[in-house]
Amino acid sequence: MSSSSEITYCLIFDTNALFQAYEKKADFTTFSFNATFEHVVGMIEQLDIYEYVTIAIPSVVWSEMEKQIIEKHDELLVTYKSTISKKQFPEYSIRENPTINYPEYIKIKIEEYKKEISGRGNSVIEIPIASNNRFESIVNRAFSKLPPFEGKDKKSDKGFKDALLWESVLEFALKHRNSKIIYYSKDNAFGEFLLKEFAENVSDSSLFICKNENDVKVQLEAWAKEIDKYSYQPIEDYDENKEIVDWLNSGDFSEQIIDRNFGLVEKGRLITSTKAHLISIDNIESLNSDENGIEYYIEAALQFIYELKDGGKTQDTINVGIDVKMLDDATYSVEAAYRTDEDETESES
Numbered sequence: 118m119s120s121s122s123e124i125t126y127c128l129i130f131d132t133n134a135l136f137q138a139y140e141k142k143a144d145f146t147t148f149s150f151n152a153t154f155e156h157v158v159g160m161i162e163q164l165d166i167y168e169y170v171t172i173a174i175p176s177v178v179w180s181e182m183e184k185q186i187i188e189k190h191d192e193l194l195v196t197y198k199s200t201i202s203k204k205q206f207p208e209y210s211i212r213e214n215p216t217i218n219y220p221e222y223i224k225i226k227i228e229e230y231k232k233e234i235s236g237r238g239n240s241v242i243e244i245p246i247a248s249n250n251r252f253e254s255i256v257n258r259a260f261s262k263l264p265p266f267e268g269k270d271k272k273s274d275k276g277f278k279d280a281l282l283w284e285s286v287l288e289f290a291l292k293h294r295n296s297k298i299i300y301y302s303k304d305n306a307f308g309e310f311l312l313k314e315f316a317e318n319v320s321d322s323s324l325f326i327c328k329n330e331n332d333v334k335v336q337l338e339a340w341a342k343e344i345d346k347y348s349y350q351p352i353e354d355y356d357e358n359k360e361i362v363d364w365l366n367s368g369d370f371s372e373q374i375i376d377r378n379f380g381l382v383e384k385g386r387l388i389t390s391t392k393a394h395l396i397s398i399d400n401i402e403s404l405n406s407d408e409n410g411i412e413y414y415i416e417a418a419l420q421f422i423y424e425l426k427d428g429g430k431t432q433d434t435i436n437v438g439i440d441v442k443m444l445d446d447a448t449y450s451v452e453a454a455y456r457t458d459e460d461e462t463e464s465e466s
Contacts, residue, residue, distance in 0.1 A: 131302030
């Protein structure tokens with residue numbers, strides 16, 4: 118970290134920016150963050166600011182990631198055993214290894230991964246859980262239903278993890294004065310209210326809440342200009358996924374996501390029409406490629422706008438995971454789509 122007289126640049130990740138899509142492609146023999154982490158690290162390296170920017174992973178995030186992989190391992194292992202017990206092929210021979218204590222096994226793998234990412238050129242630190250000094254603030258949030266406790270349903274018991282994470286960020290900022298912080302979170306609970314709270318409590322630092330990779334890219338480029346405006350070079354925009362990105366912004370994608378019954382679109386007799394807009398794309402991962410086509414897993418934010426019989430409008434903005442298949446004739450098909458968070462935002466007009 119920088120000395121107190123220098124600006125501290127820090128990029129903090131929330132759990133939802135790092136989750137693995139284990140349902141689509143799972144390797145439970147090891148541990149790593151998703152492709153987003155590598156993309157962001159690549160941006161920092163390309164901008165040549167890795168000596169100035171500290172990457173921070175809160176302890177809360179590490180704990181959640183550990184819990185996620187253990188739960189998915191246990192869930193998918195049952196499914197896997199059921200599948201292989203019903204099918205046999207002469208080309209394959211599958212044997213079962215001795216039973217292990219998976220929580221202990223993966224804990225070791227996580228520690229190995231921590232050492233791996235810390236051994237690169239970038240500085241990677243762990244932000245500890247908020248101390249007892251922040252407990253009163255957390256309790257006040259819960260009873261006052263202040264963000265990030267306040268959700269769509271106004272339940273004050275929803276969002277404890279987010280509150281703990283936010284208090285950890287605040288405490289970190291208070292200990293690192295004169296800092297500039299990117300907080301990368303897809304959670305809609307983190308918005309203008311918390312930006313205002315940060316400014317009021319940490320007057321000598323600044324916070325930028327980014328909800329997708331492009332937001333992070335823009336802010337990192339701004340930092341690079343500040344650090345050395347003479348050697349600054351913007352990140353090269355080479356998009357190997359240009360074709361699928363163009364399709365995701367097309368009317369065909371909107372029609373498929375609305376017309377197919379994925380459970381994303383609200384139904385009701387008061388709704389006269391529905392429109393879908395792609396807000397952002399956070400990750401595109403190629404899963405499988407064969408003679409039948411290419412399968413992709415995509416993380417994105419979608420906004421659904423509903424026109425009502427009384428002339429009013431309402432809208433939902435949600436984070437989604439989308440399974441897409443590109444067929445031989447270069448057409449795309451949405452195979453599945455599902456919410457990846459529970460904190461949708463609604464507004465009416």
